[in-house]
Amino acid sequence: MARSATAPCRWGCLAATRPTVFDRNPWFRLLRREVMALVQKKHGGAHLRKKLVETELAQINKKLRAMKVEMKALEAKKGELEAVLKGQ
Numbered sequence: 001m002a003r004s005a006t007a008p009c010r011w012g013c014l015a016a017t018r019p020t021v022f023d024r025n026p027w028f029r030l031l032r033r034e035v036m037a038l039v040q041k042k043h044g045g046a047h048l049r050k051k052l053v054e055t056e057l058a059q060i061n062k063k064l065r066a067m068k069v070e071m072k073a074l075e076a077k078k079g080e081l082e083a084v085l086k087g088q
Contacts, residue, residue, distance in 0.1 A: 039051075
């Protein structure tokens with residue numbers, strides 16, 4: 001159900017309208033670039049590269065933790081299936 005532009009805001013309306021708000025406002029597209037330029041100017045390029053590498057490393061570690069949890073669940077399921085095969 002589509003929400004009209006004049007309808008009052010209720011629960012979840014911000015999430016529903018957020019993509020159109022960002023599409024129509026060019027300042028949001030410039031903001032990340034400007035912030036990165038300011039950080040590079042204020043702290044130097046090495047600091048910016050270090051922060052980008054730290055962020056990427058944190059994302060990779062998060063994915064690895066999720067994969068370990070999934071791997072444990074799969075190994076448990078594998079053990080159950082092998083037990084069923086041995087019982088036949």
